[in-house]
Amino acid sequence: xxxxxxxxxxMSGDIxxxxxxxxxxxxxxxxxxxxxSLTVREAFRLFDLGLAVGDRPLNDYLAVADLxxxxxxxxxxxxxxxxxxxxxxxxxxxxxxxxxxxxxxxxGDVWDERKGEYRTNETAGERxxxxxxxxxxxxxxxxxxxxxxxxxxxxPAERYELSFKxxxxxxxxxxxxxxxxxxxxxxxxxxxxxxxxxxxxxxxDLKEEYLKSLAISKEYRNIAPFVNFMKTAHIKHLKxxxxxxxxxxxxxxxxxxxxxxxxxxxxxxxxxxxxxMPEETINTDSxxxxxxxxxxxxxxxxxxxxxxxxxx
Numbered sequence: 001x002x003x004x005x006x007x008x009x010x011m012s013g014d015i016x017x018x019x020x021x022x023x024x025x026x027x028x029x030x031x032x033x034x035x036x037s038l039t040v041r042e043a044f045r046l047f048d049l050g051l052a053v054g055d056r057p058l059n060d061y062l063a064v065a066d067l068x069x070x071x072x073x074x075x076x077x078x079x080x081x082x083x084x085x086x087x088x089x090x091x092x093x094x095x096x097x098x099x100x101x102x103x104x105x106x107x108g109d110v111w112d113e114r115k116g117e118y119r120t121n122e123t124a125g126e127r128x129x130x131x132x133x134x135x136x137x138x139x140x141x142x143x144x145x146x147x148x149x150x151x152x153x154x155x156p157a158e159r160y161e162l163s164f165k166x167x168x169x170x171x172x173x174x175x176x177x178x179x180x181x182x183x184x185x186x187x188x189x190x191x192x193x194x195x196x197x198x199x200x201x202x203x204x205d206l207k208e209e210y211l212k213s214l215a216i217s218k219e220y221r222n223i224a225p226f227v228n229f230m231k232t233a234h235i236k237h238l239k240x241x242x243x244x245x246x247x248x249x250x251x252x253x254x255x256x257x258x259x260x261x262x263x264x265x266x267x268x269x270x271x272x273x274x275x276x277m278p279e280e281t282i283n284t285d286s287x288x289x290x291x292x293x294x295x296x297x298x299x300x301x302x303x304x305x306x307x308x309x310x311x312x
Contacts, residue, residue, distance in 0.1 A: 001157040001231065004238040008198055022241075025201050026189065027071050031064045032204040033211070034182045038064050040204070062099040067182060070096040074190050083147055084190055086139045090116035093176045093183040101178050107132075111177070119177035135175045142169055146191070156197055163191035163200070164230040168223055171214060181214075198241065200234045209233075 021044075028036075028043035037060050038046070045051050047068060052061045070092045077088060094101070094116030101113030106121025109132060118135045146166055154162065170184035185202075192199045202210050213229035 001160055001235060001238070002155055004235060005156045005198060008238055008241060022199070022201075023071060023075075024068075026199055027068045028064065029201040029204055030182055030185045031060075031067050032207050033185065033202060034063070034179050036060045036064050059100055063096070063179075066098045066100065067096045067179075069098070070182075070186060071189065074186050075193070078190060078193055083143075084150075084187060085143050086136070089139065089143070089170075089175075089183060089187065090118075092116070092186050093179055096179045096182055096186075097176075104177055106177075113176065113178040116176065118175050121177065135173065138173050139170075139175055142166075146187075150191060150194065154195070156195070159195040159197060160192065160200070160231070160234060161227060163188040163197075164227045165223060166191050167230070168214065168217060168226045172218055198238065200230065201237050202230075202233055203237065206233055206236075 024044055024047050025040060027047075028038060028040040031038065031043070037056050042054060042056065043064050045053060046061055046065060052058065073095055074092060082088060094114055097113045097116070103110060103112045103114075104119070104121070106119065109120040111117035111119060111132075118132050118139075120132045146162075149162055167184045167188040170187055171181050174180040176183060189199050209229060210233070213226045217223055217226035
């Protein structure tokens with residue numbers, strides 16, 4: 001990851017140039033994790049033209065548009081060097097749920113998803129059952145430990161790993177009844193951008209593998225399957241972005257050079273620059289995504305981890 005990150009930055013893909021289209025890809029990809037049916041192309045059309053075309057549910061369009069606003073809010077907070085706090089995470093979650101959230105009742109209490117309030121109901125498959133006070137304490141501890149970890153000197157690969165652990169820790173407890181996964185991925189995004197890294201975008205076709213690796217890590221109370229999947233998915237993303245950047249650079253170079261390239265004549269049988277520089281073959285092959293469940297799980301893997309333990 002260190003080498004791929006350096007290669008991409010060397011091709012003018014530095015974090016300062018992280019632009020609109022890359023943000024759109026990140027938003028559209030991560031919306032799919034929380035159930036959106038929009039394709040990346042449909043999300044672009046929505047963001048650029050305000051058009052909701054097709055037979056997708058209106059709820060999906062609203063959710064994707066609100067998630068974009070949550071990412072923009074996160075970017076604005078990063079610009080003013082804000083720290084990741086429980087209050088900020090709740091505000092980001094509420095922004096993502098602004099038009100699709102509802103007031104809920106559960107666990108003897110009421111909460112409003114549109115305000116980013118913590119859930120109080122029980123959720124199947126969680127690491128444990130928490131009341132609102134327990135969830136608040138978990139998120140407080142999570143943010144405190146994450147800020148401490150972010151203050152340390154790290155290589156790009158180490159910061160990516162920290163961001164993946166942040167996403168897992170927040171997803172594993174699911175503090176909100178709506179868009180907990182999406183909010184965890186925003187936290188991951190903020191860790192990466194704060195460190196000057198290219199943000200990870202989990203491709204929509206990897207949604208099932210993402211959820212599967214998350215479920216396995218939860219089941220075995222072991223963060224490794226999820227982190228290993230995220231590393232592989234991010235390497236795939238970086239390679240694809242590098243290939244796109246190479247193709248764009250070549251197109252721009254050809255467009256500029258062709259203006260000064262002699263046209264084909266009897267004395268010059270070469271037909272412009274394309275004859276001098278044939279089409280390059282850009283290798284876009286991605287590493288095979290190995291499902292976490294394909295890797296043998298040790299029989300002695302401990303399951304009795306303290307539920308309040310947060311691993312960074």
